[in-house]
Amino acid sequence: MLSRPFPRATALLMGLLLALPAAGQWTAPGWEDDAELPSLSAPDSRVANGEEYRLGRAWLRQFRARAPEWQDPIAQAYVESLLARLASHGGLGGTRLIVTLVDSHRLNAFAVPGGVVGVNAGLFAFADQEAELVSVLAHELGHLAQRHYSRGKARAEQTQVPAMAAMLAGMLIAAAGGGDAGIGVAMGSQAAFIQDQLAYSRRYEQEADRLGLQTMVEAGYDPEAMTSMLRAMQRLASLQGGTPPEFLLTHPLTESRISDTASRASRLSGQGRRDDVQYHLVRARALLAIHSRTPDQAATRLAQDEAPQEAKRYLEALINAERGNTDAALRRLDALAHALPDITLIPASAAEVAFSAGRIDDAIERSQRLLRLVPGHVPTTLTLAEAQLQRDPDAAWHLLRDLAKRRPEDHRVFALLAEAAGRSGREALGHLARAEHQQLTGRITDAIRQLGVARRVAERGGNAAATARIEQRYEAFLGYRETLEKFQ
Template sequence: MLRHLRSGLIAGSLIAGLAVHPAQAMAADDYGLPSLGGASQVASDAEYELGRAWLRQFRAQAPTWQDPFAQAYVESLVSRLIPYSDLANTRTVVTLVESRTLNAFAVPGGVIGINAGLFAFADEEDAAASVVAHELGHLSQRHYARSMSRAEQTQLPAMAAMLAGLLIAASGAGDAGMAAAMGSQAALLQDQLSYSRRFEQEADRIGLQAMTQAGFDPQAMVRIFRAMQRQVSLQGGNPPEFLLTHPLTDSRLSDIASRAGQLEATETSPTQATPLYHMIRARALLTLHDREPRQAVTRLAQGDAPETARRYLDALIVAQRGDADRALSELDRLAEELPDLPLLPASAAKVAFEAGRYDEAIRRSRGLLRLMPGHIPTRLVLGEAFLQRDPDEAYRVLRDLAQERPEDPQIFGLLAEAAGRSGREAWGHLARAEQLQLSGEIDRAIRQLDVASDVAERDGDRSAASRIETRREDFIDYRETLETF
């Protein structure tokens, strides 16, 4: 049995300490680093911890897509689907992957991964939503845990072995990773194939119900799976990566079509009337074709993207080429035409920041935040811009963001810079250590804590020194558990 990891503190503990000046640090909240064992059965808490540990290792290997606008969109899509997915009280976390392969995945404990390639393939929001809904169906039915149910004494190790294979696959090794994952599962389940088919049908059923009740067109699931099937035939039997883990048979496709034909969307969301999805798709295409942006334009035009989305993509390309004035003018015109779409003024603030126009980025961000105080992408731009103008204010903005998003390594990286530039050196090293452990680099994180400890001792900062020592013990315990796992 795995060594039980003592209760520790994840990034939230750092946030509590950073909430005030180091000399006045508050008591930490008890959140807990991922613990990989101790339970005799795969319960939801154990799955949660395993999934979070897996995510850290995934980040260390996979090319993550760090786009706060796309991140916010996918998180809103997940939030819209979850109430109808039999996932009440599930703590989800979304990770985006910078890969042109068509793939999405769900890992025990509420980890949901989306490749940029899904946006490239799905030229309508409802189709992308159907894939996400299907993945939520796998989570709600606890398919990983159920596939281990015949080996009760080794459920957690067996699940981890499968996730290790999925880690390889999701980070780019494709068939090799899937062979490892499937081999682990086959060793425990002689009737793996029948379970796989049943699980896929269950996920289809839950996904269709969820997307329909959330206001999406259930026929979109039929359309995107048929498109995947066509791609297989056009590519000589080489399936999209998604189908390696989600085998699609004619009978399964017929079952999806039959079920979808009996359903009808029950509510309409205002987001369906906006070009938001197509603008996020434009961002994905530009990321995947950053060296040849005209390919992104061509692919967006091949779908049913509205003219405003095409103009948005053109503005992003113009900004990339260094003409910030022209890009900002177009984004401002689009914002006037679509005043309910915060993506547009937030994108303008980001363009201003990337052009080195920090004061303008601050002004634009503040203007939008007066209307939408909680808009995460805009707050992130504001924090980045303040780093260049007012590190103390950047620290405040980024500290608050980190408190709300304790699983986001990008925010902790920026917080480390803000802490260092505002004279909070020991806390800056501690924030950097949190960024590293969230990114799966636990050895580097521990070394960073050693540096933080030296700085805290030099400065006589007892509060920081105490917190650093606690975190160091947590990190060491976590590393030892990973090694035994």
């Protein structure tokens, strides 16, 4: 369910689109020593023009404000790595994709213009094997690579902005759990356009399937997994009657589509790679997120699906950690890490467990040891930064400042950066980081207020450099709000 109502969705998204600056003009502030963060607008012409990119980023901010987020840096890193591998084979090499994970048991994934890809925890629960998950992601990347959004609205050039905003408004509600209500809202103001375009056309579905199949083969996956995944969705849809999976609301599934996919998959050469144990570990995390109140159900589901023993032991460790049996959890994770030394997420999970249990020094030691082996690993860097906030806020600040340069769209990094700035005596920059976190999560009015506080603190401290940076962001944020107000 949505966490709050979604009034005037289409107008709001149109306002955000018009409020966002042209591609290449939106840069985040520097933090110190004239170190500038990279541009937030760097669209790849193969995926999106400036309009699509801006709308996609506006959509993402509204989605973050309203949808239940699955906050799991380890699962996030896995999906980002998987998508990067697929994108390099699917005509999207060099494209900067933004991943958002949704805390929902429903089967869904989606791609939004500008390179935004969303994945529900429920997709992991539904896909028994990595190749099945890959088939869905490869299909979504096919839509992006073929630019189906812009092609679909080409004949409606005079109304492309409101029509596209309406379509994404409906997707926002559907993706967040609104189901058919999302399509109903979208069709309200653009019925003729949306009827033809909210659900991808059969031709576009076929194009995305075919490109997805080729991407799978080139990335080393068995293309037959796409056929099995489509048939599994078809069975689920028949069982659910009038309420098919969210994915099928915008991706029409027909017998001819399945037959075409099966025929092409059988003709494509390529050996499927051995199922990655790492997938089953992330799937265990997804099942635990879905069954957070009844973790034994997650273990039962994993056992029923004949998951590898390593995944079962990993889930047992996580359940032990959830129940406060930290020593048992760490023993299991350390044993698994010894048996599977190439899977970084296992020692990363151990560091996370130690931190969550309040074992700060252990978390720091584990994180630093892992980062010496895998420099820059994002989940471990976040764990280390959170732990360092308790011991050395200045060290946490430097860690997070560098991470913010690498991940300028990661709102969690800016939330921690704000805390580190405050604890290390950088009060003005702390308010600035908090404002950036708020605008990344769709709270532009709160962000403007926060910038006002930041400016007063910087002026009071005589920090001219910080004042100039804050003023630059303040003017930009005011422009966003003024445009938004025209549509409220």
